[in-house]
Amino acid sequence: MRIIIIFSILRELLQKQAVMEINGKSLASLKRGQKGIIAAVDATDPQVQRLMTLGLVEGTEVELAGAALGGDPMEFRLFGCGISLRQEQARRFKVASLDSGG
Amino acid sequence: MAKTPVTRIPVTDISVNRQPSASIAVVGSPNSGKSTLFNRLTGLRQRIGNYPGVTVEKHIGTLKTDDQTIELVDLPGTHGLSAHSYEEQIAIDVIFGRMEGTQPPDAILAVVDATNLYQGLYLVQQLLDLERPVVVALTMSDAAETAGVTIDVGALEARLGGTKVCRVVATTGQGIAELRDALVELPGQGAVAPTPAWPELTEAARDLADGAGVPLSVAEIERLIIDGNTGANEHVLECLGPDGPAKVDKYREELFGYDPPLAREARVRYAWVRDVLQEVQQSAPPFYSWRTRLGAFLNRPIPGTIGLFLVMAVVFQAVFAWATPIMDMIDDVTVSLGIAVTAQLGDGALASLVADGVIAGVGSVVIFLPQILILFVFIILLEDSGYLARAAYLMDRAMRSVGLSGQSIIPMISSFACAVPGIMATRVIPNRRDRIATILAAPFMTCSARLPVYALLIAAFVPQRDVGFLNLQGLVLFGLYMFGITGGILTALLIRKTALRGPKQPFALMLPEFRRPNIRTVAIQLLGRARVFLYRAGTVIFAVAVVVWALAYFPRADDIDPLMTENEAAATQLEQSWLGRAGKFVEPAFEPLGWDWRVSSAVIAGFPAREVVVAVLGTVYAVGDDADEATLSERLRSATWPDGRPIFTLPMVIGLLIFYACCLQCAATLAVIRRETNTWRWPVFAWAYMTTIGYVGALLAFQLL
Numbered sequence: 001m002r003i004i005i006i007f008s009i010l011r012e013l014l015q016k017q018a019v020m021e022i023n024g025k026s027l028a029s030l031k032r033g034q035k036g037i038i039a040a041v042d043a044t045d046p047q048v049q050r051l052m053t054l055g056l057v058e059g060t061e062v063e064l065a066g067a068a069l070g071g072d073p074m075e076f077r078l079f080g081c082g083i084s085l086r087q088e089q090a091r092r093f094k095v096a097s098l099d100s101g102g
Numbered sequence: 103m104a105k106t107p108v109t110r111i112p113v114t115d116i117s118v119n120r121q122p123s124a125s126i127a128v129v130g131s132p133n134s135g136k137s138t139l140f141n142r143l144t145g146l147r148q149r150i151g152n153y154p155g156v157t158v159e160k161h162i163g164t165l166k167t168d169d170q171t172i173e174l175v176d177l178p179g180t181h182g183l184s185a186h187s188y189e190e191q192i193a194i195d196v197i198f199g200r201m202e203g204t205q206p207p208d209a210i211l212a213v214v215d216a217t218n219l220y221q222g223l224y225l226v227q228q229l230l231d232l233e234r235p236v237v238v239a240l241t242m243s244d245a246a247e248t249a250g251v252t253i254d255v256g257a258l259e260a261r262l263g264g265t266k267v268c269r270v271v272a273t274t275g276q277g278i279a280e281l282r283d284a285l286v287e288l289p290g291q292g293a294v295a296p297t298p299a300w301p302e303l304t305e306a307a308r309d310l311a312d313g314a315g316v317p318l319s320v321a322e323i324e325r326l327i328i329d330g331n332t333g334a335n336e337h338v339l340e341c342l343g344p345d346g347p348a349k350v351d352k353y354r355e356e357l358f359g360y361d362p363p364l365a366r367e368a369r370v371r372y373a374w375v376r377d378v379l380q381e382v383q384q385s386a387p388p389f390y391s392w393r394t395r396l397g398a399f400l401n402r403p404i405p406g407t408i409g410l411f412l413v414m415a416v417v418f419q420a421v422f423a424w425a426t427p428i429m430d431m432i433d434d435v436t437v438s439l440g441i442a443v444t445a446q447l448g449d450g451a452l453a454s455l456v457a458d459g460v461i462a463g464v465g466s467v468v469i470f471l472p473q474i475l476i477l478f479v480f481i482i483l484l485e486d487s488g489y490l491a492r493a494a495y496l497m498d499r500a501m502r503s504v505g506l507s508g509q510s511i512i513p514m515i516s517s518f519a520c521a522v523p524g525i526m527a528t529r530v531i532p533n534r535r536d537r538i539a540t541i542l543a544a545p546f547m548t549c550s551a552r553l554p555v556y557a558l559l560i561a562a563f564v565p566q567r568d569v570g571f572l573n574l575q576g577l578v579l580f581g582l583y584m585f586g587i588t589g590g591i592l593t594a595l596l597i598r599k600t601a602l603r604g605p606k607q608p609f610a611l612m613l614p615e616f617r618r619p620n621i622r623t624v625a626i627q628l629l630g631r632a633r634v635f636l637y638r639a640g641t642v643i644f645a646v647a648v649v650v651w652a653l654a655y656f657p658r659a660d661d662i663d664p665l666m667t668e669n670e671a672a673a674t675q676l677e678q679s680w681l682g683r684a685g686k687f688v689e690p691a692f693e694p695l696g697w698d699w700r701v702s703s704a705v706i707a708g709f710p711a712r713e714v715v716v717a718v719l720g721t722v723y724a725v726g727d728d729a730d731e732a733t734l735s736e737r738l739r740s741a742t743w744p745d746g747r748p749i750f751t752l753p754m755v756i757g758l759l760i761f762y763a764c765c766l767q768c769a770a771t772l773a774v775i776r777r778e779t780n781t782w783r784w785p786v787f788a789w790a791y792m793t794t795i796g797y798v799g800a801l802l803a804f805q806l807l
Binding site for chain 1: 219372373401613
């Protein structure tokens with residue numbers, strides 16, 4: 001069931017003709033204001049599992065809202081809620097970027 | 103005086119009134135507006151209790167109708183039913199009825215932030231599996247509207263199997279009456295049976311529940327299947343009978359395969375949440391309010407960091423500047439009360455106990471209240487507006503380099519006023535190791551009680567000289583502040599590398615939108631915290647103050663010449679007293695530091711509260727209470743050893759300053775560390791560690807300089 005939903009969302013995005021890049025981009029490589037959709041999560045790490053229970057799972061749209069001095073930690077928004085991650089954790093989430101933001 | 107009407111009420115009525123007919127647990131994630139809603143529902147009809155063996159406070163309120171009293175229990179915030187922090191574990195234990203002395207709740211009030219349905223529905227979904235009646239309160243519905251989010255409540259209720267959903271704005275009271283009605287009816291209702299979000303898991307749990315000898319909720323077994331045996335849920339496994347463990351393992355394999363169960367749960371449940379959101383929630387382009395703009399501006403690294411420093415400067419300034427007049431006033435009142443009591447009761451032991459012991463003891467507690475309250479007002483305002491999380495986020499990188507995390511910054515800065523509220527503020531730190539490291543670093547920060555000691559010694563012994571364009575005295579004071587900061591940071595670093603070494607914790611901090619703080623919430627929280635400080639820390643400081651009084655008062659000196667001045671008499675008495683004897687007894691230990699018995703007794707008297715040392719030095723060097731600092735400084739300068747050498751030489755004074763910068767001479771801090779860590783181990787360690795450093799520092803300064 002979840003796979004179907006994820007695919008339906010991905011398909012929808014493709015129909016919007018968004019630029020898809022799944023070549024190893026992670027949440028950490030988003031630019032401010034740029035959106036991405038989580039494409040894959042390496043869930044072996046319990047710390048990552050904790051973040052997944054906060055909603056960072058495949059198929060979720062995430063926007064980089066800002067960062068602290070030096071670019072770390074980073075602030076992401078998903079479904080209107082703000083969550084801050086350190087870069088090393090953000091790297092565990094591979095994304096397909098949606099747009100270059102404005 | 104009028105008779106109190108209470109005596110006329112039959113005893114039976116009281117017991118009926120006191121026994122709540124049902125209890126409802128208030129469950130929600132940390133920033134869901136749960137406490138604001140709880141305060142709105144119960145008003146001042148609430149009390150703060152304790153869970154046995156746990157430092158988290160238990161907030162209980164009552165909801166009264168004509169014929170029944172419903173108890174509302176405000177649980178610590180949790181994102182789900184799988185615990186990731188100490189506070190979450192407590193919330194979950196209460197929900198499952200595992201908390202000793204707390205009845206399992208009859209029903210659940212699930213608090214969901216309307217602007218964050220995504221995470222909120224994840225929790226609601228897990229709560230529905232409890233098979234207990236649930237009402238969902240959608241808080242901050244007004245903020246959701248401004249953000250362009252419209253929620254179809256009817257559709258949401260349908261997706262939740264007919265669970266009642268109430269839209270509320272806790273800050274204005276909108277929708278509260280309806281929610282209250284729903285809550286009153288709730289315990290009598292049966293649980294709804296929604297279509298499960300994860301049918302395979304629910305079926306597995308039902309199958310296991312059927313085989314169990316005792317009734318178990320689906321949610322409890324689901325947690326067992328997903329989380330495994332965490333220890334807290336061991337009894338669930340036992341209830342499943344002899345072939346229970348094998349069956350659980352079989353289901354785990356079927357359901358998760360090689361996937362980590364928690365990750366699989368998150369994937370399945372959030373897929374369901376997204377599906378529901380698509381149906382019930384419409385997002386229009388948001389209206390850009392000043393809050394959103396402010397948030398966006400503060401998201402930029404440089405304005406954000408500058409803003410943080412400005413906020414901190416204002417807080418710091420307020421705590422010192424605004425509190426001083428009130429503190430002076432309290433001091434005056436204490437002194438004049440003492441004089442009045444002595445005038446009334448004469449010169450006996452009783453008068454001295456009341457004036458010098460009780461009144462001075464209570465005064466020494468109350469005098470910190472203005473600073474603590476001002477600091478708390480700021481902390482609660484910052485917390486309620488959502489800025490505190492942002493401060494932690496902005497400072498995370500700097501704090502990480504010393505082995506702490508961003509959440510440690512507020513406690514550390516608070517400790518410049520007083521370590522007591524600083525240590526209480528460490529509760530926001532989810533990681534236990536970070537929290538204890540912060541607690542141990544906090545007392546190194548130069549608190550306001552160290553200032554009188556610094557001021558006296560610097561004024562007396564550091565020459566008023568210009569160094570470049572700076573003043574030497576100011577420079578020494580600044581150096582002492584820096585010394586404290588360095589000491590705290592090194593301590594945190596050391597402890598994180600040794601006793602509290604542990605795996606790196608994820609730093610996942612929820613950053614809520616800015617919102618206007620609610621006056622009611624601020625007032626209620628402030629009252630609660632002031633009460634906690636006065637009761638818990640206050641009793642210790644007070645008791646110790648009375649003990650010190652007794653040590654200085656007994657045994658009475660019998661060779662006091664009636665011709666002596668009052669001050670000389672007091673000095674003679676002190677020399678005779680247990681305190682003076684103790685000072686003489688420990689003199690050999692402190693002699694390498696250059697201290698005579700008088701300094702030693704003052705330092706001993708200062709162990710419960712360091713600022714006492716100024717008053718005791720005043721007495722031992724026979725100056726008296728009313729002496730201004732200049733005369734005390736002169737007396738200290740002219741004090742000599744029996745052979746004529748001056749006692750207060752520069753190396754000795756530097757040593758004494760170092761001793762005060764380090765030593766943990768504060769009973770209130772020790773009591774709070776005990777309370778917050780729930781063991782005597784950490785206060786004892788902190789005391790021994792800081793005293794040792796202070797002693798060695800003073801020794802080195804005196805011997806080497």
